[in-house]
Amino acid sequence: MIVITKIRASALQFALLVGTLVAILLGSFLMLSRIQTLFALQSDRLLETITVSDHAIHQINEFGFAKRLQNGSLSEGIELETSTSYWGSFQLSHTTASYRNKPFSKISLNAGGDVQEELAVYVENTHLPLVVAGGAQIWGNAALPEKGIKAGVISGNYFQGNSLVTGIRWTSKSTLPELDANWLTYLKELELFIPSAEDHLLDRSNDNKNSFYDPTQHLYSESELLLTENYLGNILIKSATEITVTPFARLTDVILVAPKITFQRGFTGSATAIAKKQVIVESGSTLRYPSAVIVSNFEPGEASVSSSEEIPLMLEEHAHIEGVVLFLSDHPDMGDASQRAAIHLSTAPNTVIEGMVYCQGNTDHRGLIRGSIYTKRFVAKEAGSRYINHLYDGKIRAIERHPDFSGMLFSNEKKQVVKWLY
Numbered sequence: 001m002i003v004i005t006k007i008r009a010s011a012l013q014f015a016l017l018v019g020t021l022v023a024i025l026l027g028s029f030l031m032l033s034r035i036q037t038l039f040a041l042q043s044d045r046l047l048e049t050i051t052v053s054d055h056a057i058h059q060i061n062e063f064g065f066a067k068r069l070q071n072g073s074l075s076e077g078i079e080l081e082t083s084t085s086y087w088g089s090f091q092l093s094h095t096t097a098s099y100r101n102k103p104f105s106k107i108s109l110n111a112g113g114d115v116q117e118e119l120a121v122y123v124e125n126t127h128l129p130l131v132v133a134g135g136a137q138i139w140g141n142a143a144l145p146e147k148g149i150k151a152g153v154i155s156g157n158y159f160q161g162n163s164l165v166t167g168i169r170w171t172s173k174s175t176l177p178e179l180d181a182n183w184l185t186y187l188k189e190l191e192l193f194i195p196s197a198e199d200h201l202l203d204r205s206n207d208n209k210n211s212f213y214d215p216t217q218h219l220y221s222e223s224e225l226l227l228t229e230n231y232l233g234n235i236l237i238k239s240a241t242e243i244t245v246t247p248f249a250r251l252t253d254v255i256l257v258a259p260k261i262t263f264q265r266g267f268t269g270s271a272t273a274i275a276k277k278q279v280i281v282e283s284g285s286t287l288r289y290p291s292a293v294i295v296s297n298f299e300p301g302e303a304s305v306s307s308s309e310e311i312p313l314m315l316e317e318h319a320h321i322e323g324v325v326l327f328l329s330d331h332p333d334m335g336d337a338s339q340r341a342a343i344h345l346s347t348a349p350n351t352v353i354e355g356m357v358y359c360q361g362n363t364d365h366r367g368l369i370r371g372s373i374y375t376k377r378f379v380a381k382e383a384g385s386r387y388i389n390h391l392y393d394g395k396i397r398a399i400e401r402h403p404d405f406s407g408m409l410f411s412n413e414k415k416q417v418v419k420w421l422y
Contacts, residue, residue, distance in 0.1 A: 049078055053097040053106045056082055060093045061110055061415035086186040088255045088272025089292035089324055089408065091415055092212070107212045107421040109253075109290065111324075111406035112180075112413040116141060118167060120398035122374040125172045128389040130378065132159050136391045140372075140398025141167035145389075154392050155383050167398070176360060176374045180409040184328070187296050190257055191276055193238070195220045202235060210234040212421040225258070227251070233422065245271075247285075253421070263287070270323075278312050281319040289322035289354070289405060290418045295344075296328040313359075315367065317348040324408045327359040341386045343379055349393065356407045365394030371401040 060082060081096045091110040096103050116122075120140030123130050129147035132138070134157040142149070142165045149169070151159035195201060195218035202208060202217040210217045212234045219225070225239040230250040237243065239258040245251065247266035254271050261273045265282040272292040273279050279293050287293065295312040313327050327345045344361030347353065351367030362379040373396055380392035406418050 049097040049099045049102070049104045052078060052080055053095045053104050056080060056095040056097070057093045057106055057108050057417065060084060060095075061417065086183055087253075088274070089183075089294060089326070090272070090290065090418060091183070091409060092421075105213065109418045109421055110415040111290070111418050112408060112410050112415050116143070118398045119143065119372045120165075120167065120396045122172055122176065122372070123378065123389070124176060124376045125174045126377055126389070128377070131387070131390045132161070132164060132392075133157055133380070133387075133390060134393040135160050135395070136393060137161060137395040137397065138165045138391075139167070139396065139400070141165075142169050143172035144169055146171050152390060154380055154387055154390060157392075176358065176376070178411040179328075179358070180411050180413075183409045184298075187274065187294070187328070188298055190255075190274060191296065191298075193257075195236075195238070204229070206230065208232070208235060243273075245269075275312075278310070278314070280314045281316060281321065283316040283318050283348075285316075286320040287322060289402075291321060291323040292326070293321060293324075294326045294328065296326075298328070298330050311343050311346050313345040315347045315351045315353070317350045319348070320352045320354075322354045322405070324355050325353055325357045326408065327361050329360050341379060341388060343381060345375075347394070354402060355405050358408060365391060365396075368395045368397070370397055371405070372396070372398055372407070
C-alpha cells in the first residue's frame, strides 16, 4: 500500500529560509576571509612602503643613491622616488615610497664624517713645523707638516704639556682634504641668489614656521635685517648688506645669508650662517647642534680680508658652537706680507666648539675644540707680534667629540643622518 504524505508549504519555506541563511553565512565568512587577506596584504605593503622610504635614505648616504632598492627588489606595486639637495652646510635627502597612490615620505638632514677617525689636527704641509706653546693641547691623531711638531715659547710662556700629541702622527698633504664640489657650487649660487616674485616670499610675523615638505619660504631685504622674531624650519633669510641676530630671536634649522652676520650676546638657537665678508659670534652666544658658521670668499681678485685687523670669522669669549665652523677661500694668501700673515679665523679663550673646524687660511685658536680642526696654518697674535704656525693656548680634544655629532661634507665621503626633518 502506498501512503502519500503531504508536506505543508510553511515547512518548505522554512527549509528554503534556513538554506538561504546558511548560504549567506558561508558567503560572509568567505568574504571576511578575503577581506582579511586583502587587509593583511595592504598592511604589509604599507609597512614595507615605510621601510623602503627609510632604507632609501640610508642607502643614499652609503652609496650616493638608493642602489639596492632601485635594482628590482621592490615589491610589486611599490614605487620609489628619491632626491637630494643641500640645506646650508648639510645635505637633504627626500624619499617617497608609494603603494596604490598612498605615499609615505621622509626627509633627513645629513652630514659626513671625519677623513680620519679621532683626528684632532690637520695642518697643511707648508714646510714649517707646528710649534705649540703655553697651554696648547692636542689629544688625538695629527696630520702634520713634514717638519713635524715641536715645543716653543711665546711671550715667556713655554709649552706646559707632557706630550706634544697623544695620538698617531703622519705627514699631511700640501692641501686640505677636499670638500664636496657640488656643495661648494651650491654655496656660490646661494650667495648670488635673489628671491623673485616666483619664489615663495615669507609674510613676516612674530612666529614664522615652514615645513621641509613645503617649498622654501624666503625673507629678503636690500638693507640690514634685525631679527627679533621666531623662525623655524624651511626658511631662507637673506640681506644684501647685513643680518644681526638679537638675543630675542629664536632660530631653528634656518639659513642666514649676508655679507656680514652678527649673533649678538646671549643668543641661543640653531642655524647655518653663510657670509661673504664676516661672521661674529659674540660672547655668551650659543649655536645648538646642528649649526654651522661659514665665511666663503670665492671671488677672484678680492682679498680675503679688507685689513690686517679685520678677522672674517670671530668667535668671542664664552661663545659656544655645536656643529661646524668654516672659512673658505680660493686665495687666502693674496696681498702683501701682512695679508699672508692675516688671521682668518679666531677663537677667543673660553670659546667652545663641539664638532669640526675647517679653515683654508690662518687660525688663531685660543679656545677649546671638542673634535677636529683642519687649517692651512696656525697664527698666534701676541704682544704685537705674529707667530706663524704656532698654536698658543688652544686646546683640541678629538676624544671628547660627541659620538652623535656628524662632520662636514667632504668629497666622496659617506653621509649619516643628523636629524629627521618635519
